[in-house]
Amino acid sequence: MATHVSEYLRLDKMPHIWCPGCGTGIILGAVVRAIAKLGYKRDDVVVVTGIGCSSRTNAIIDFNTFQTTHGRALSFATGFKMARPEMKVIVITGDGDGSGIGGNHLIHTARRNIDITTILVNNGIYGMTGGQYSPLTPRGCIASTAATGTMEPCFDMCELVKAAGATYVARGTAYHATMLEQLIAKALEHHGFSFVEGIAQCPIGFGRRNNQKTPVDMLNWQKDHAITIAAAAKASPEELAGKFLIGEFVNKEAPEFSDVYWEASRKAQQKVKEAR
Amino acid sequence: MSKREVRLMQGNEACAEAALYAGVKFFAGYPITPATEIMEILSRKLPQVGGVFLQMEDEISSMAAVIGASIGGLKSLTATSGPGFTLKQENIGYAAMVEIPCVIVDVQRGGPSTGLPTLPAQMDVMQARWGTHGDHPIVVLCPSTVYEYYTLTVQAVNFAEMLRTPVIVLSDAIVGHLREKVVLPELGELKIVNRKMTTVAPKDFLPYKADEDGVPPFVNYGTGYRYHITSNNHDEGGFPATNNHQIADSLLRRLHDKVEKRRSEIVITEEIMTEDADVIIFAYGCTARSAYSAVEEARKKGMKVGLIKALTLWPFPFEVLLKYSKQAKHVIVPEMNLGQLAGEVERTLKDCPVKVTRLNRIDGRMITPEQIVSTISEVI
Amino acid sequence: MQRQEIVISGSGGQGVVLGGIIVAEAAAIYEDRFATHNQSYGPEARGGASKSEVIISDGAIHFPEVENPDILVALTQEAVDKFAGTVKPDGILITDTMVKKLPAKGEYKTYVLPIRATAEEVRGQIVTNMVTLGALVVITKIVGLEALKQAVLARIPKGTEAINMQALEAGMKIAEKEL
Numbered sequence: 150m151a152t153h154v155s156e157y158l159r160l161d162k163m164p165h166i167w168c169p170g171c172g173t174g175i176i177l178g179a180v181v182r183a184i185a186k187l188g189y190k191r192d193d194v195v196v197v198t199g200i201g202c203s204s205r206t207n208a209i210i211d212f213n214t215f216q217t218t219h220g221r222a223l224s225f226a227t228g229f230k231m232a233r234p235e236m237k238v239i240v241i242t243g244d245g246d247g248s249g250i251g252g253n254h255l256i257h258t259a260r261r262n263i264d265i266t267t268i269l270v271n272n273g274i275y276g277m278t279g280g281q282y283s284p285l286t287p288r289g290c291i292a293s294t295a296a297t298g299t300m301e302p303c304f305d306m307c308e309l310v311k312a313a314g315a316t317y318v319a320r321g322t323a324y325h326a327t328m329l330e331q332l333i334a335k336a337l338e339h340h341g342f343s344f345v346e347g348i349a350q351c352p353i354g355f356g357r358r359n360n361q362k363t364p365v366d367m368l369n370w371q372k373d374h375a376i377t378i379a380a381a382a383k384a385s386p387e388e389l390a391g392k393f394l395i396g397e398f399v400n401k402e403a404p405e406f407s408d409v410y411w412e413a414s415r416k417a418q419q420k421v422k423e424a425r
Numbered sequence: 426m427s428k429r430e431v432r433l434m435q436g437n438e439a440c441a442e443a444a445l446y447a448g449v450k451f452f453a454g455y456p457i458t459p460a461t462e463i464m465e466i467l468s469r470k471l472p473q474v475g476g477v478f479l480q481m482e483d484e485i486s487s488m489a490a491v492i493g494a495s496i497g498g499l500k501s502l503t504a505t506s507g508p509g510f511t512l513k514q515e516n517i518g519y520a521a522m523v524e525i526p527c528v529i530v531d532v533q534r535g536g537p538s539t540g541l542p543t544l545p546a547q548m549d550v551m552q553a554r555w556g557t558h559g560d561h562p563i564v565v566l567c568p569s570t571v572y573e574y575y576t577l578t579v580q581a582v583n584f585a586e587m588l589r590t591p592v593i594v595l596s597d598a599i600v601g602h603l604r605e606k607v608v609l610p611e612l613g614e615l616k617i618v619n620r621k622m623t624t625v626a627p628k629d630f631l632p633y634k635a636d637e638d639g640v641p642p643f644v645n646y647g648t649g650y651r652y653h654i655t656s657n658n659h660d661e662g663g664f665p666a667t668n669n670h671q672i673a674d675s676l677l678r679r680l681h682d683k684v685e686k687r688r689s690e691i692v693i694t695e696e697i698m699t700e701d702a703d704v705i706i707f708a709y710g711c712t713a714r715s716a717y718s719a720v721e722e723a724r725k726k727g728m729k730v731g732l733i734k735a736l737t738l739w740p741f742p743f744e745v746l747l748k749y750s751k752q753a754k755h756v757i758v759p760e761m762n763l764g765q766l767a768g769e770v771e772r773t774l775k776d777c778p779v780k781v782t783r784l785n786r787i788d789g790r791m792i793t794p795e796q797i798v799s800t801i802s803e804v805i
Numbered sequence: 806m807q808r809q810e811i812v813i814s815g816s817g818g819q820g821v822v823l824g825g826i827i828v829a830e831a832a833a834i835y836e837d838r839f840a841t842h843n844q845s846y847g848p849e850a851r852g853g854a855s856k857s858e859v860i861i862s863d864g865a866i867h868f869p870e871v872e873n874p875d876i877l878v879a880l881t882q883e884a885v886d887k888f889a890g891t892v893k894p895d896g897i898l899i900t901d902t903m904v905k906k907l908p909a910k911g912e913y914k915t916y917v918l919p920i921r922a923t924a925e926e927v928r929g930q931i932v933t934n935m936v937t938l939g940a941l942v943v944i945t946k947i948v949g950l951e952a953l954k955q956a957v958l959a960r961i962p963k964g965t966e967a968i969n970m971q972a973l974e975a976g977m978k979i980a981e982k983e984l
Binding site: 227421 | 450451453473474475476477479481482483485486487489490491492493494495496497499501515516519523645646647648649651652653654655656657664665
Binding site: 431432433543599602603604605606711714715717718721791793794 | 826829830833834839840841842843844845866867868869870872
């Protein structure tokens with residue numbers, strides 16, 4: 150069994166495309182370490198992405214990998230999973246890809262509860278196209294399309310997919326990388342639709358416009374503003390002001406879509422056999 | 426004794442049955458008139474044969490799921506009509522670029538936009554060719570009878586698998602909803618093509634290294650061949666090569682060449698009563714039915730008229746037209762649009778002494794044989 | 806027989822579409838001729854205007870639409886108003902006694918039969934198509950009775966054979982009186 154992370158990387162495809170200080174690599178590191186720890190065979194894992202900085206993750210990891218169109222990774226993954234139910238299917242998406250152009254697919258994939266693990270790298274900005282605000286950019290933040298600050302409120306993605314029916318929902322950050330790795334490992338082992346949001350820093354597209362001058366400033370912001378669900382339960386409203394929750398929001402059992410489908414198919418095939 | 430089954434079958438039903446005959450094991454779709462019967466039938470039948478039927482949240486995700494399942498190794502198909510066809514276009518381009526086989530059935534209705542949802546048209550001829558952005562290869566087959574709807578759906582699956590490219594079956598509300606007598610082919614009677622699989626070892630495998638025929642062999646994930654697929658411009662290894670002009674040029678040319686190389690196999694036309702024809706009707710889809718009746722009528726009146734029926738619209742079948750460029754004096758192109766394929770006919774015959782006449786109807790009704798006969802009388 | 810065009814029209818729920826399919830199947834499958842069937846109906850599943858177009862021929866059928874039917878069965882006032890004017894001069898119109906306003910006498914032959922009332926007597930609106938088919942074959946002989954019966958039995962749900970045959974024969978009876 151491979152244990153070192155580098156064994157899961159396509160080292161000949163380095164360097165990657167991300168800017169110095171980018172948080173995407175930290176989230177990807179957590180994904181790969183979780184897979185390594187769980188001992189999945191590289192041949193058994195499929196990683197599907199869409200378009201954006203986070204979607205360039207799968208070119209440099211040594212699994213079965215395909216990059217699709219903007220926002221549609223989950224729909225491609227759904228088709229693939231139904232064709233190859235024995236394979237472990239992971240989708241890595243970003244805030245624009247997963248909550249904007251692909252938001253409809255995200256809620257419906259969660260509703261179906263198909264066994265796909267989705268990692269949403271949330272850096273609060275469209276990074277690849279140069280820093281436009283996304284549906285997850287907090288109101289008031291500066292972006293290349295919001296010179297005086299965004300006027301729109303943002304989604305809470307964990308609440309959204311929870312409401313849509315996801316059976317595993319968690320949030321971590323690049324700063325809390327070890328915790329994130331544990332959350333991803335639990336998501337991967339979960340049978341059903343699992344969703345982990347990883348808060349990541351984008352120093353170029355977001356930080357330099359929003360008074361977080363360095364990647365370290367941005368990681369410190371994550372440290373200072375994240376609060377675990379357990380700690381939050383004991384905290385006063387003042388202590389919670391401006392904070393966001395990290396940890397596990399949902400972990401429940403429900404019929405998994407492909408199980409339901411194949412059971413129905415088995416019955417239909419049996420019926421045809423009997424009719425003959 | 427022949428085991429061929431005789432049935433009065435609806436066009437869309439023939440399409441669904443043909444998909445199963447061709448080995449399709451995956452369908453994803455979204456309800457839309459006048460294509461919905463295809464998904465209703467497959468929703469019952471695919472689970473019975475261990476296949477997958479998915480009703481997705483929208484047209485876009487249906488197309489995506491179809492490609493995802495084909496990456497998973499299953500022959501995959503979807504069906505839609507104009508508005509849905511438009512929504513599917515981006516992912517059709519994806520399939521063309523990453524060379525993943527899939528079949529899209531477009532049962533045409535009147536457009537643009539919501540248009541005439543229950544009425545026929547032939548307004549998607551150019552969308553089928555150029556609906557997705559960028560220069561891309563495409564194969565478009567167009568049935569005019571229920572039986573052709575069956576055989577061309579089988580062919581579409583075959584061509585998609587053979588060429589590793591999306592193939593479109595462009596039917597219409599008339600052929601889709603018409604019931605007529607068909608004698609179904611027996612199992613084994615029609616050729617079934619499966620995609621070519623690699624024979625090299627994992628360490629030597631390059632997912633986009635094509636054979637002589639321009640088509641790269643496929644291999645399933647999970648079998649020791651880990652590789653990358655991206656719709657960015659990519660090298661033979663499948664990895665992005667977004668600033669490499671030479672690779673960009675050779676990849677796109679190969680995508681077109683692989684279709685052109687198989688042209689004689691893909692381009693299907695039928696010539697009816699054309700041997701001595703001074704006037705040729707060039708028609709396709711439901712309009713070819715009107716044209717056939719018109720030719721019979723005109724022949725009764727002693728006019729030398731023949732029909733070329735195009736079953737393949739793209740690549741455009743110019744060869745068959747050129748064959749008659751010296752014999753025929755007139756070519757009439759009846760279409761339920763404002764001349765989408767007539768332009769191609771005119772382009773093909775521009776240096777020939779043949780007069781091309783357009784006959785167009787866009788009110789949601791078929792062109793009648795009488796209309797065509799009267800056009801014949803006018804041009805003679 | 807040369808090309809014969811039949812239109813059966815009524816309102817949704819009368820089984821007009823299935824009735825047309827059965828006639829086409831009787832010709833295509835049980836008499837080995839050529840036949841096509843086309844349908845149109847309003848967006849309402851019940852109660853809207855509904856129409857079956859059937860073409861029967863000994864040769865291949867190319868143009869599949871009916872512009873001027875040889876035979877029109879019009880079960881409602883709306884159907885009569887809409888389609889009676891399209892019937893060929895030497896054609897046949899079969900309509901229902903409940904249709905109050907018949908068209909000005911055309912060149913075609915008109916039969917006014919208690920189709921809907923007979924259906925109600927036998928079972929209800931649902932067997933209107935069977936009564937219609939019975940009357941249609943007696944008057945027009947468009948397909949043979951044996952072929953029609955076979956086509957009916959192949960299409961109807963198991964367990965409903967008796968009632969459907971009863972309706973078919975009731976339809977034949979009301980037509981025979983008119984001949």
